[in-house]
Each structure stands twice: as structure tokens, then as C-alpha cells.
Amino acid sequence: xxxxxxxxRQLRRRYIExxxxxxxxxxxxFWLIINFIKSPSQFFEVSFTxxxxxxxxxxxxxxxxxxxxxxxxxxxxxxxxxxxxTLFAAQVVTVWFKQTHSTPEGWALLVVALFAGMAFCGSxxxxxxxxxxxxxxxxxxxxxxxxxxxxxxILQFVGLQWNGSGQKEWPSVLPQGALKIGTxxxxxxxxxxxxxxxxxxxxxxxxxxxxxxxxxxxxTAQDQDASRLMGINVNRTISFTFALGGALAxxxxxxxxxxxxxTEYNLGYQLGLIAFTSAVxxxxxxxxxxxxxxxxIGMTQALNDGLPIGLGQQWSNTVVFSxxxxxxxxxxxxxxxxxxxxxx
Amino acid sequence: xxxxxxxxxxxxxxxxxxxxxxxxSQKGFKPVSQKKWAFGFLVAAxxxxxxxxxxxxxxxxxxxxxxxxxLPPSSVNEALVWVIAALGLNIVVGYAGLLDLGFVxxxxxxxxxxxxxxxxxxxxxxxHFLSESQNAIPGIHLSFWAVLLIGALVCAFFGLIIGxxxxxxxxxxxxxxxxxxxxIIPQVFTNxxxxxGFNISNGTKGIAPVDSIGIFGKRLGPFDLDYxxxxxxxxxxxxxxISLRLRGGRxxxxxxxxxxxxxxxxxxxxxxxxxxxxxxxxxxxxxxxxGVAYATHVDGIFASRFNxxxxxxxxxxxxxxxxxxxxxxxxxxxxxxxxxxTGLSALGNTINSNLHTNIDFPSYTYLLFGGVLILMMLFRRxxxxxxxxxxxxxxxxxxxxxxEQPHExxxxxxxx
Numbered sequence: 156x157x158x159x160x161x162x163x164r165q166l167r168r169r170y171i172e173x174x175x176x177x178x179x180x181x182x183x184x185f186w187l188i189i190n191f192i193k194s195p196s197q198f199f200e201v202s203f204t205x206x207x208x209x210x211x212x213x214x215x216x217x218x219x220x221x222x223x224x225x226x227x228x229x230x231x232x233x234x235x236x237x238x239x240x241t242l243f244a245a246q247v248v249t250v251w252f253k254q255t256h257s258t259p260e261g262w263a264l265l266v267v268a269l270f271a272g273m274a275f276c277g278s279x280x281x282x283x284x285x286x287x288x289x290x291x292x293x294x295x296x297x298x299x300x301x302x303x304x305x306x307x308x309i310l311q312f313v314g315l316q317w318n319g320s321g322q323k324e325w326p327s328v329l330p331q332g333a334l335k336i337g338t339x340x341x342x343x344x345x346x347x348x349x350x351x352x353x354x355x356x357x358x359x360x361x362x363x364x365x366x367x368x369x370x371x372x373x374x375t376a377q378d379q380d381a382s383r384l385m386g387i388n389v390n391r392t393i394s395f396t397f398a399l400g401g402a403l404a405x406x407x408x409x410x411x412x413x414x415x416x417x418t419e420y421n422l423g424y425q426l427g428l429i430a431f432t433s434a435v436x437x438x439x440x441x442x443x444x445x446x447x448x449x450x451x452i453g454m455t456q457a458l459n460d461g462l463p464i465g466l467g468q469q470w471s472n473t474v475v476f477s478x479x480x481x482x483x484x485x486x487x488x489x490x491x492x493x494x495x496x497x498x499x
Numbered sequence: 500x501x502x503x504x505x506x507x508x509x510x511x512x513x514x515x516x517x518x519x520x521x522x523x524s525q526k527g528f529k530p531v532s533q534k535k536w537a538f539g540f541l542v543a544a545x546x547x548x549x550x551x552x553x554x555x556x557x558x559x560x561x562x563x564x565x566x567x568x569x570l571p572p573s574s575v576n577e578a579l580v581w582v583i584a585a586l587g588l589n590i591v592v593g594y595a596g597l598l599d600l601g602f603v604x605x606x607x608x609x610x611x612x613x614x615x616x617x618x619x620x621x622x623x624x625x626x627h628f629l630s631e632s633q634n635a636i637p638g639i640h641l642s643f644w645a646v647l648l649i650g651a652l653v654c655a656f657f658g659l660i661i662g663x664x665x666x667x668x669x670x671x672x673x674x675x676x677x678x679x680x681x682x683i684i685p686q687v688f689t690n691x692x693x694x695x696g697f698n699i700s701n702g703t704k705g706i707a708p709v710d711s712i713g714i715f716g717k718r719l720g721p722f723d724l725d726y727x728x729x730x731x732x733x734x735x736x737x738x739x740x741i742s743l744r745l746r747g748g749r750x751x752x753x754x755x756x757x758x759x760x761x762x763x764x765x766x767x768x769x770x771x772x773x774x775x776x777x778x779x780x781x782x783x784x785x786x787x788x789x790g791v792a793y794a795t796h797v798d799g800i801f802a803s804r805f806n807x808x809x810x811x812x813x814x815x816x817x818x819x820x821x822x823x824x825x826x827x828x829x830x831x832x833x834x835x836x837x838x839x840x841t842g843l844s845a846l847g848n849t850i851n852s853n854l855h856t857n858i859d860f861p862s863y864t865y866l867l868f869g870g871v872l873i874l875m876m877l878f879r880r881x882x883x884x885x886x887x888x889x890x891x892x893x894x895x896x897x898x899x900x901x902x903e904q905p906h907e908x909x910x911x912x913x914x915x
Contacts, residue, residue, distance in 0.1 A: 229671050287873055295893060297598055298876045300671060301818060304600070304811060305872025312865035320862070424807065428682070431675065469690045476679035483676050484664040 172485050179481075190462040196338040201461035202454060207345035207414075209453025210352045214407035215430035216437070216445040217359065218280075218400030224440035225376045225396045226292065231303040232283060234427010235310035236401055240276045240408020241418045242317050244268055245325045248413070254328045261328030265413070269351070272409045273402035280401025281394050289390065307424070314420035322419045329413050344414040355406055356446065362399070363442060372396055376440070425472070429456070432479040438492020447490060452478070536826045540739070544732045547575065552725055569845050570837075572724040573796075578836035579731035580792045585816040585832035586738040586825065587785025592814065593823035593889075594746060595778035596758030597666070598674040601681025602813050604661070605654045605783045607688055607805040609790020611699075612650035614706035614800040616641045643712040643795065647734070651787035658783025659776060666775045678807075685805040700802060707799025731792055735829075738785050742825050745781065754778055755823075759892055808868075812839065815868045818875050821882025823889045830884055835871075839864060 191198045215237050222230045247268040248254050254261040283306055291299040329347055333340040363369040371392045374382040383389050411426075412418060433452045437444025456475060460468045482489070551572050555563060584606060591599045614620055619638030626639040641649070665676045687694075692702030700706070711719045712730060719726050745751045753774040756764035765771050794800050812835060820831025847860025875882065881890040 227671075229675065287877065290877060294876075294880065296671070297592075297596065298880055298893070300598060300674060301814065302873050302876040304814070305869040305876070308811065308865045308869030309873070312863070312869060315862055315865060428678065432679075435672070435675065470686070473683045473686050476683050479679050480665070480676055483668055483672055487668055487672060 176485070187458070190458070198462065199339045200341070201457050203339075203341055203345060204461065205454035205457030206450060207348050207453075208457055209433075209450035210349060210446075211407055211410055211414075211449075212426070212430045212433050212453050213446040213449035214352060214355065214403045214410075215426060216434040216449045217356075217442060218404050219431050219434040220437075220439055220442060220445040221372075221396050221400045223434070225372060225393055226288070227296075228288060228299050228303065229431065230400075231300075231427070232306035232310050233280075233400065233404060234425075234430065235307045235314065235423035236276050236280055237404040237408050237411075237426060237430075238314050238418075238420065238423030239279065239310060239317075240272050240405040241412040241422065242314060242408075243272050243275050243405070244409040244412040245323070245418050246317075247271060248328060249325050255326040257328055257330045265328055265409075269406060269409050272405035274405070276405030276408065277398040277401035280397045280404070284394060284397040289393075307427075311420055311423070314423070318418050318420050320420065322417055325412060325416050325418065327413050327416050348410045348414055351406070351410060355403065359399070359403070360442065368392070368395055428472075429475055432475055435479060436482055436489055438489025441489065441491045444489055444491035537739070537743075540826070540829065541736075548725065548728060548732075551575075551728075568848070569841065571841065572728065574837060574841040576724060576727050576731055576796055577840050578833050579728070579735055580789055580796055581813070581816065581836035582735050582829050582832040583731070583738055583792060584786055584789035585813050585820075585828050586735070586742055587782040587789065588813045589817050589823065589825065589828040590742060590745070590754075590785070591778055591782035592817050593821075593828065593886075594742075594751060594754040594758065595775060596754075597775060597778065598671070599677045599779075599782065600674050600807075600810050600814070601677035601679070601684075602782075602786055603805050603807065603809040604677075604681045604684040605658065605786025606790045606793065606809060607685050607802075608654050608657055609650040609787035610794045610800045610805070611688060611706070611790075612653055612787065613646055613709055613791040613794035614700070615639065616646045616649060617643065617710040617794070618706055618708065620701070620706050640710055643710070643714075643791075647788060647791050650791040651784045654787030654790070655780040655784040658780040658786075661783075662776050662779035666772060666779065678810075681807060681810050685802060688805065689802040691802075700800075703802055705799055705801035705803075707801070709794050709798055709800065711798070712795050727796070731796075734788055734792060738788065739825050739829070741781070741785075746825075750774065750777060755888070758823075811868060811872075815871050819871055819883060821884045821886060821889070824882065824884050824886040827882050827884030827886070831882065835868075838867065843867070 215234065218233045218236070219230060222228060222233070248261075248264060252264050254264050287302050287306060288299055291302055327344065330343045333342045334346065335341075363372060371382070371387045372395070374385065374387055375389055375392045375396075379389055382392075429452060430449065433449035434445045435448070436451060437446070437448030439445075452475060455478065456471055459466055459474050460471055466474060555566055558566075584602065587605070588599065588602050591597050591602075616639050618640075619636060621639050622637040624639060625637050626641070628641045628645060661677070661680050665673060668676060688700040689703060691700030692698050692704075711723075712727065713719070714726060714730070746754075753764070753769045756767065756769050757771065757774055761771065816832040816835045817828050818831070819835060820829065821827025843860050843864065847858060850860075851857060879885075880893040
């Protein structure tokens with residue numbers, strides 16, 4: 156090995172990575188084609204479910220990516236914030252306003268509940284940042300990370316007291332049934348979740364790229380001290396970022412509660428991990444990457460769970476986390492992320 | 500410690516101010532007398548043994564029932580199992596500063612090693628080795644001590660496998676990858692009753708019963724808690740010894756250097772990958788010990804018990820007690836394990852029966868552990884029994900923020 160230079164080793168490494176990646180991709184393509192030939196209509200239905208799940212994950216993943224992008228913290232509590240969002244939606248729609256069927260009043264209420272849920276989760280997230288993370292901003296890196304894990308437990312406790320220890324089922328005010336295209340059934344609920352999510356994503360992209368506040372966010376993410384010198388109120392910008400991420404989690408919570416009709420206190424842990432995986436997959440800190448990663452993860456999961464030839468639902472998490480680990484090992488920067496040199 | 504004293508003694512020949520630094524550094528880094536603590540630990544363990552063995556049986560009935568409610572011998576044993584695992588996590592998190600959120604994976608692997616090699620799970624074969632069970636029973640029956648070693652070594656091996664590709668990552672990415680492993684491995688065991696036709700774990704049914712521990716040619720019955728206590732104390736003492744010896748040695752100093760500043764450590768010639776991997780392997784080794792011990796403690800292996808909360812409880816133990824300080828970690832583990840297994844429900848029962856309320860106290864564990872983690876991080880980052888060196892590091896940045904002028908600068912001016 157002594158004769159091999161650093162550059163040669165790098166090249167060999169890259170070659171091994173490339174070939175492994177190609178083999179994996181070919182294997183996946185082969186698996187998909189076999190499944191497609193076996194039952195095309197099921198394939199389309201499952202992919203559509205995967206797409207709509209993916210876009211739901213994207214809402215949560217954006218919260219992780221926004222926060223990580225600005226203060227380099229994995230906000231473990233974010234998934235549980237989403238869980239509180241589902242509970243809040245159920246509380247507003249079913250318990251307080253007693254809407255159980257798909258009526259125009261129900262739809263109007265849904266819009267109100269959407270904004271209320273966004274405000275609810277946004278303010279909780281802001282409160283968490285104000286109470287816990289802000290004091291630890293200059294502490295060693297382990298400290299805020301452990302705090303976030305603790306915060307996640309506290310939110311789970313709130314969920315446990317609110318929802319009880321079991322799963323709860325709720326009626327949906329979304330129209331039931333499915334749109335039929337040939338032999339393919341597309342449920343209305345998933346179509347509606349698309350219609351709600353896409354404007355939210357567009358609005359987010361507008362806020363981040365076109366507004367003054369968004370510019371402040373991007374500047375703070377690049378260099379906190381420099382942006383403070385430029386007259387940006389860093390604390391307020393970080394608060395705003397947390398509020399934005401929380402609002403997205405609130406919207407995701409409402410959509411999840413209405414489409415699946417389920418709430419559970421430890422839902423946030425599972426979905427949060429999946430969403431975080433998506434954020435990492437797309438390159439953490441990168442907004443488009445988070446959406447892309449979430450759609451890929453959602454599709455993978457749905458295809459694995461729903462296709463006739465697949466590992467099945469009980470291996471769902473193993474598949475997702477294996478993807479995460481492989482990605483971390485071979486491409487830690489993610490699909491769209493840029494390699495970062497460590498700040499000293 | 501000799502490393503630091505060598506450095507300072509070389510410097511002290513030069514000038515007065517160097518003497519000053521020597522004095523200061525000795526004040527700051529003075530090694531805590533480990534002998535006193537070790538002696539205290541052994542005395543405490545002996546006292547607990549004497550208390551349960553000789554004093555409790557002679558006390559009045561009322562006192563015995565109080566003990567049964569508040570501190571049953573089995574809860575002491577369980578707490579010791581947690582101590583063993585927490586000592587392992589302390590090496591990973593406390594010494595090397597690598598956040599591991601999937602420690603439950605090692606616990607599970609160790610537990611299943613006990614399930615495989617100490618029960619009639621593999622009923623197709625008949626293997627007996629130094630075990631006190633009858634030779635006619637089918638399955639693999641090895642001696643507890645052999646299984647302890649096997650479980651620990653298998654875990655250490657898995658630690659290397661998991662660590663080798665992932666330890667290159669930055670700290671928070673590493674946390675996530677370990678979390679992923681902590682999810683995958685229990686899921687493999689949960690779904691393990693049919694992996695391509697092979698049964699590796701009996702799935703959700705679990706493997707029970709596990710052979711009881713054999714010692715001096717005698718097999719312990721389910722009520723021989725006193726012998727189990729002594730055995731668990733022995734394993735814990737071995738782990739403490741390993742931790743302390745490693746910390747004082749070359750490897751331990753490398754870990755501390757990595758914990759404090761990875762970049763600086765690598766510039767000083769500390770082999771990052773090798774040190775991190777060994778931290779991971781030693782931590783996993785101890786996780787395996789705890790897994791085997793736990794299997795004998797609960798007399799079986801059940802896949803549903805291996806969940807994320809175990810990893811977090813272990814982390815809370817290490818953080819509460821004081822990252823990097825063995826004695827602190829032991830204290831934290833004993834407190835939290837006791838609260839988790841008996842304290843909270845006993846307190847709940849007492850309060851509910853006296854005040855006629857109906858509060859479900861065990862459901863407050865989430866609040867408790869979350870609260871412990873957050874409050875410790877906000878107000879006492881170094882833990883209950885802090886390690887002197889870690890305390891300084893944890894509060895270095897606070898000082899710089901609180902005071903406009905740094906302390907050091909002022910004191911130097913006064914000296915002049």
C-alpha cells in the first residue's frame with residue numbers, strides 16, 4: 156500500500172463508490188420493472204400514495220432542514236411537534252367543532268384549522284427555541300443535541316397526556332372515494348393533500364428567496380457574526396426560522412390527521428426520523444433537496460410496502476434507515492448538498 | 500496524568516510565570532483520588548449485601564414490607580445491569596464525545612447471544628459446555644461466563660462493523676446513524692422468526708426461559724437474588740476497572756483529546772479513526788455484558804423491550820451522573836434505574852392511596868427523563884459528580900459570554 160498516493164486512493168475510492176452506486180441503481184430498476192410488469196395498476200396506485208406521502212414528509216423535512224441550515228442543530232423535537240399538530244387538528248375539527256362528515260362547513264373549518272395549526276406549532280417551536288436552544292447556542296455541540304432529545308421526550312409526554320397511550324381514530328371531513336382513471340384508483344384525500352401542500356411549498360420558497368426576512372435567514376445561515384454586523388437581528392431571524400419550520404409541521408399534522416384518520420403519541424418519533432432521513436438525503440440545509448429526498452423516501456417506502464414483490468411493511472423502517480446509513484457512508488453531503496469545510 | 504505533569508515540569512524551569520501556570524494547571528487538572536472512590540464503591544456494595552442478607556430478615560414485618568415496596572432486591576439487581584451498560588455508554592459519550600443514540604442495539608445483540616447460547620432455542624443440536632444443566636436437554640447450553648464473554652465480543656465486533664464506515668461522520672450525523680442502527684437491529688430481531696426460512700429470534704414471542712447462572716457447580720434458582728447481586732457487582736467492578744485503566748492510558752488520553760477538539764487532536768497526531776473505533780468497540784463490549792446480564796435477570800429475551808427509550812434512558816444516566824466520570828455515571832444509573840423500575844410507581848401508589856387520587860405516575864417517565872436532560876444541559880452541564888476537566892470545558896464559552904473582559908487577561912495584569 157505504500158506506493159499508492161493519496162490521489163490514487165481517492166480515485167480508487169471514487170471508482171468503488173461509483174460502481175456500487177450503479178449496481179444498486181440497476182438492482183432497484185430491475186425490481187421496479189418486474190413489479191410493473193406484474194401488476195401495472197397497483198404499481199401506479201402505490202406510486203401515487205408514495206408521492207403524496209413523500210410530499211407530507213417534505214413538509215416535516217423542511218422544518219429539519221431550515222433549523223439545521225441556520226444553527227446546525229438536529230431538532231429532534233421536530234417530529235414530536237408534528238405529532239402535536241395532528242392532535243391539535245383532531246381537537247379543533249372533531250372535538251371542538253364536531254365536524255365528522257364531508258360538508259362545505261367542514262371544508263371551511265379545515266382551512267381555519269390549517270392556519271390555526273400552523274400558528275400553534277409555529278409558536279411552540281419558537282417557545283422551545285427561546286426557552287432552551289438559545290441559551291445553548293455557544294455551548295459545546297453535544298449540549299443542544301441532548302437538549303433536543305429531552306425536548307422530544309417532553310413533547311411526547313404532552314402527547315401521551317393529551318391522546319392517551321393507544322392509537323385513536325378520527326373521522327375525516329375530506330371527501331371519501333377515489334378518482335378512477337382506467338383501472339387506477341386515486342383517492343380524493345391524497346389529491347387534496349397535494350393541492351394543499353404545493354401552495355405551501357411555493358409560499359415557503361417565496362419567503363426564503365424573495366423577502367427581506369428570507370434574505371436575513373440566508374445571511375444568518377452563512378455567518379451569524381457577519382450578519383449581526385450588517386444589522387440583522389440574529390435572534391429574531393432564528394426565531395422566525397423556528398416559527399416557519401413549526402408552521403410547516405402544523406400543516407403536515409393536519410393533513411396527516413385528515414388523510415389517515417389516526418393519532419398516536421409516538422407517531423412523531425417514527426415520522427420525524429423518516430423526515431430527517433429525507434432531509435439528509437437531499438443534503439441537509441438545502442430546501443429543494445429536502446423535498447426531493449422526501450419524495451424519494453416516500454416512494455421507496457410505499458413501493459416496498461405495497462408492491463407484490465417487496466420486503467413488506469414490517470421491514471419498512473429497516474429499508475429507510477439502511478438507505479440513510481448507506482447514504483451517510485458514501486455521500487454524506489446528500490444528493491443536492493454542497494461539501495462543507497469544517498468551520499474552526 | 501503523567502503526560503500533563505511531564506509537560507509542565509519541562510516548562511517550569513524557564514520562568515516565574517511558567518511556575519504560575521504549573522500551579523494553576525495542577526489545581527485545575529488534579530486527578531481525583533480514584534482509590535477513595537473505588538473503596539467507597541466496594542464498601543457500599545458490601546453494605547447493601549449485608550443489609551439485605553443479614554439485617555432485613557431480622558427486622559419487623561412492617562419494615563420488611565416497606566423495603567419490599569420501595570427497594571426490592573430485584574430492583575437493585577436491575578439497577579446494576581443498567582450501571583454496566585451506562586459505563587459502556589460513558590466510554591463512547593463521556594470519554595470520546597461521540598453521541599450514540601442507538602446503544603440499545605448492543606444491548607439487544609448481547610441479550611440474543613444469551614438467548615441463543617443459554618437456552619433450548621437451537622433444539623436441533625445438543626451442545627453443552629461447562630454448563631450445570633443436564634446433558635439430556637436439547638439446545639446450546641454454555642456456561643454463563645462463556646456466554647458473557649461471547650456476547651461481549653460479538654457486540655464489540657458489531658461495534659467495529661457499525662463504527663468503521665460511520666465514524667468518519669461529523670458528530671450529529673453520527674448520532675443519526677447510530678439511531679438508525681438502534682432501530683434496525685431490534686426490528687431484525689422482531690421480524691426474525693422467518694428470515695428466508697430461518698428463525699433467528701422467535702420474533703415477538705422471544706426466547707424464554709434462559710438458563711440460570713451456574714456458579715461453583717451449582718445452578719442459581721430464581722430466588723437466589725443475592726448471588727446474582729454479587730455477580731452483577733463483579734461485572735460492574737470489572738467495567739469500572741477497564742474504564743479507569745483505559746482512561747489513564749494512552750488510549751484514554753487520545754479519547755479526551757478527541758472529545759475536546761477533534762481537529763486539534765488530529766493535528767497533534769492522535770489517530771482519529773483508530774481511537775474512535777476502539778471507544779466504540781469497548782462501549783459495545785460493555786453493552787454486550789449488560790445484554791447477557793439482563794437476559795439472566797429477566798430470565799428471557801423479548802424483542803419488544805428493545806426500543807429507543809433504552810438508549811435515551813442510558814444517555815440520561817450518563818448525563819445526569821456526569822459525563823466522563825465513572826462514579827458519577829454509576830450514581831446517575833442507580834438513581835434513574837431505581838426511579839424507573841420502582842421509585843416512580845411506589846411513589847405513585849403511596850400518593851394515590853393516601854390522597855385518594857388516581858394519577859398514573861409511570862406515564863410521567865417521559866416528562867422526567869426529558870426534564871432531566873434539558874435541565875441538566877441548561878444549568879449543570881457537567882452532571883451531579885462532575886469530572887473536573889469536563890466542567891472547565893463545558894463552561895469555557897459561558898465565561899467568555901458573561902464577562903466583557905476575559906478573566907485570564909485581568910489576572911495576568913495584576914501579576915505584573
